[in-house]
Amino acid sequence: MAKKGRVFSGARPTGRQHLGNYLGAIQNYVALQEQYDCVYCIVDVHALTTVETTEDLKSNALEMALDWLAAGIRPQESIVFVQSHVPEVMELHMYLSMVTPLGKLTDLPTFKEKIRQQPENVKYGLVGYPVLMTADIVLYKSDIVPVGIDQAPHLEFAREVVRSFNHRYNTKVLIEPQVKHTEILKVAGIDGREKMSKSLNNHIELASTPEETIQRVKDMVTDPARLRRTDPGNPDVCNVFTMHKIFSSAQEIGMINTECRKAGIGCVDCKMLFAANLNKHLEPFRAKRADIASQPSFVQDVLDDGARRARAIAQQTMTEVREAIALP
Numbered sequence: 001m002a003k004k005g006r007v008f009s010g011a012r013p014t015g016r017q018h019l020g021n022y023l024g025a026i027q028n029y030v031a032l033q034e035q036y037d038c039v040y041c042i043v044d045v046h047a048l049t050t051v052e053t054t055e056d057l058k059s060n061a062l063e064m065a066l067d068w069l070a071a072g073i074r075p076q077e078s079i080v081f082v083q084s085h086v087p088e089v090m091e092l093h094m095y096l097s098m099v100t101p102l103g104k105l106t107d108l109p110t111f112k113e114k115i116r117q118q119p120e121n122v123k124y125g126l127v128g129y130p131v132l133m134t135a136d137i138v139l140y141k142s143d144i145v146p147v148g149i150d151q152a153p154h155l156e157f158a159r160e161v162v163r164s165f166n167h168r169y170n171t172k173v174l175i176e177p178q179v180k181h182t183e184i185l186k187v188a189g190i191d192g193r194e195k196m197s198k199s200l201n202n203h204i205e206l207a208s209t210p211e212e213t214i215q216r217v218k219d220m221v222t223d224p225a226r227l228r229r230t231d232p233g234n235p236d237v238c239n240v241f242t243m244h245k246i247f248s249s250a251q252e253i254g255m256i257n258t259e260c261r262k263a264g265i266g267c268v269d270c271k272m273l274f275a276a277n278l279n280k281h282l283e284p285f286r287a288k289r290a291d292i293a294s295q296p297s298f299v300q301d302v303l304d305d306g307a308r309r310a311r312a313i314a315q316q317t318m319t320e321v322r323e324a325i326a327l328p
């Protein structure tokens with residue numbers, strides 16, 4: 001079946017992926033392959049704006065790619081690669097920076113938020129981050145970028161930069177990417193409050209063993225008002241129930257919804273049911289992950305091949321870009 005266009009998405013190398021990554025991005029990456037040519041980039045250069053040390057970057061990139069592949073990203077079809085392996089993106093970033101007003105960058109809410117988070121570490125790279133992100137997207141002539149509603153302004157920014165470039169050099173060489181609004185699930189961590197995140201250690205790793213997963217699920221915070229087994233609970237405020245709605249059968253969800261409210265089921269049993277369903281769901285992922293991991297250079301070969309294919313597109317784009325600018 002002919003594909004509808006090219007999708008681009010990037011993610012920082014965060015190592016082993018967790019349930020939040022899976023539900024919020026990876027599942028969507030896998031599904032998009034049915035309709036689009038997909039370019040999935042591990043954005044290691046972006047990571048340099050915030051990481052304190054680079055010693056884990058390579059292993060994190062490999063672990064992340066391994067999880068993506070185990071989850072169903074097909075490297076024969078989709079291009080999976082590491083951002084810095086295609087250095088053309090740095091050159092395009094520089095040209096795009098020439099048509100991007102500084103005021104627009106410093107006005108972006110994400111920049112202001114970063115300044116608030118790390119006032120001691122505001123470098124040029126942080127300000128120019130959205131320009132590099134734009135270069136990532138347009139270098140591969142991407143038509144579509146899947147984003148959640150809250151990220152839509154970033155895409156609009158990228159579209160403005162593309163328009164500025166094309167107008168400045170009287171060209172149509174860069175494609176204005178279209179937004180594909182995607183429901184990006186925000187998954188709460190085991191604390192039941194904050195978004196699931198490795199840095200908060202409130203996550204459930206996809207590659208954990210079934211036993212480790214059960215232990216993490218046991219640690220999940222439930223309805224905080226339910227103090228005793230005999231107290232009725234409220235599934236509407238319970239993160240375990242939210243997870244049941246994703247991983248359990250309609251019958252189980254209905255049963256919990258009813259029984260929890262009249263203390264007919266205890267939180268321990270409820271969690272064990274979720275853990276069992278989650279482990280069952282992850283069985284094929286874990287088997288595939290183990291299989292890929294047993295082939296020593298498989299993931300590196302995928303990334304090398306991805307970089308080669310990505311670079312072929314990038315070099316063509318850069319030839320056109322340099323011509324459009326009329327560089328000597």
Ligand code: SF4
Binds near residue numbers: 256
């Ligand atoms: Fe949450 Fe289940 Fe406990 Fe109800 S029984 S509070 S849904 S863990």
